[in-house]
Amino acid sequence: MDRTKIARNAATPRQGAQAIRRALAVLRILAAGREAGVPLAEVVQATGLTRPTVHRIVHVLIEEGIVERNARSGRYAIGNQVPELALARPRPSRLLVAANPSLRRASAEIGDTLFLTVRTGNDTLCVDRRIGVYPIQVLSIEVGARRPLGVSSAGVAILAAMPAPEARKIVAANEKRFEAYRTDTATVLGEITAARRLGYGMREIGLVQGTKSISTWIKTPDGRPAAAMTVSAVRTRLGPRREQEVAEILLREAQIIEQAIGG
Amino acid sequence: MDRTKIARNAATPRQGAQAIRRALAVLRILAAGREAGVPLAEVVQATGLTRPTVHRIVHVLIEEGIVERNARSGRYAIGNQVPELALARPRPSRLLVAANPSLRRASAEIGDTLFLTVRTGNDTLCVDRRIGVYPIQVLSIEVGARRPLGVSSAGVAILAAMPAPEARKIVAANEKRFEAYRTDTATVLGEITAARRLGYGMREIGLVQGTKSISTWIKTPDGRPAAAMTVSAVRTRLGPRREQEVAEILLREAQIIEQAIGG
């Protein structure tokens, strides 16, 4: 009876739309499942909603064409109508355009697979990939791959570049989803701290066995990290010396991209 | 108190998600506004919802990143996160792939601008465009353009190819949106009847002054129209004789596409 007026202007998360927010949370989990989709139980676990609620949401979204169900597996996936809605927007994003020359340059210089990953909500989303000239390439992550912030080196880099309290809040929000990626809050927080010290994100053990990744963050003019640039390679190819070299190239190019989107 | 069990299995549109359905209705209207966006009042008018409701929905969607607001005009538009969700799906649709050779062939043969338009819900959505060799081209419709079924020749063609009651239902549902396109239910129904007789859709007066359009429908194996192929040109270039020629080419290619997606 006393916080009625005080809290309204600041960060009150606008009421009267629980169902819509929940539906979007479901959609974002489904998006992480790509074409293959996600079983209902996993959506329940990842969102923390009850099963009847998720079931209802998912089936309404199916009726609306926003979600599809794989007839074979019974899994739920992002439907046809989502790309159709997306057509309303102009094709390539500002970042993608700005990053293009840097990706080309760095890819040629480094020779290993290069990824551009953006932050979207509590997830990372791979939006570009360049294959290098070295004969062994790590291609496990495809354009469109989406993961909770924290489970990839790109996610760690992005979290490391934001204020610690904000990063902690996101990690806490993603906690329920870490299990599926064989990690946990403590590990993630440790990696974030390490990345802050180093100046870039690093994972000795990538999501694929025997790979190693290095990521630098890219900040928007307002100082918030919006994306990351990542190199992935077989571990043996990224010893301490080369790690240093690669990191320097990535840091240089990240700065160039920051300037391009800043101006 | 008597229809409790009877109607449940057939086409009961699953309850418990009014808000989600409404949010999607809003999104689809916003999608029609492309980058420029749509003023709130127009969303209200087009959806038939009340203003407070639309306002609430739109602002929640903004908080979620699904909708953006143009700072200059105050209009609302589809946001960043929609294409990001869309990345979860594999790139080019089955239809787009199947239609590609036909579009190329017809475009070369006809020389005027060619469009491929799909049905999505109660809208048409332009998904491909080929520019011909003739020096005057009608380029007003871009890939991503979305309009209520019935206002373009493509929409009329698609409606003409479905069972009359279903077409009437869609036209009725779109009624509130026709005004913005300077047409009305009676006109649209008349055009649909004419298209059924002709075997293809036609508009003497395109949405742009002085243009004329011809559209043939494309049906999926289950017999439902899913898309339309359209030629637009300045009216003088599409006299009765040439109209016949163009229609024949379009009908031929439509059939080829139908076979390609059927097998």
Add this chain to the structure above:
DNA sequence: GCGTTGTTGTCCATATTATGGACAGAACCA
């Protein structure tokens, strides 16, 4: 200046709507 019209934004009592515990069915396995 001052009404007029056309916007968008907000409040809050209310009834409609979404919720989730409990139950049921289906598929798989030993």
Add this chain to the structure above:
DNA sequence: TGGTTCTGTCCATAATATGGACAACAACGC
């Protein structure tokens, strides 16, 4: 055949979303 793990459905209930009414602001005319 009983156990386990999944999805689907029901319905009383509480919480949620609703929309009428009011407010604020801008642009325009005179």
